[in-house]
Amino acid sequence: MLVIAILLVAGFVLLVSEVFLPGMVAGTVGAICLAVGVVLGFQEFGPVGGSGLLAVVLLGLGVGLITWVYWFPRLGISKPFVSEGQIGDMGTEKPELVGCEGIAMTPLRPSGIVMIDRQQVDVVTEGEMISRDERVKVVAVEGIRVVVRRV
DSSP states (O other): OHHHHHHHHHHHHHHHHTTTSOSSHHHHHHHHHHHHHHHHHHHHHHHHHHHHHHHHHHHHHHHHHHHHHHHGGGSGGGTTTOOOOOOSOOOOOOGGGTTOEEEESSOBSSEEEEEETTEEEEEEESSOOBOTTOEEEEEEEETTEEEEEEO
């Protein structure tokens, strides 16, 4: 009985310590400890007691998982693990292009490259095919998506 209790407690402790000791070693050993504890519980307590022990272990794992997913990001100890900031700007949004005209450098079927103010811009059409060297006008910028239509 004492060995089973030690294995179960050690298993849960090792699973929790996996958060701070990445590499899946502590978590794997913890899962093995839990499995061995349940198997020994079946041997010592029989099918009914072993099933009860298994249910308790699974319930503990479920509650632990839900608690970890819900509470861990809110705790102070999670600060080194959770990024809340943004570094730099991708600079991909170009709202200033709306209304500008350019020349298709490639056939737009419906995406391709347009030269606008001596700058190559990846664009998409509103659905139509546009041949190379045709004049186009930017009608919308949706995030990184630049939409053009034939002039």
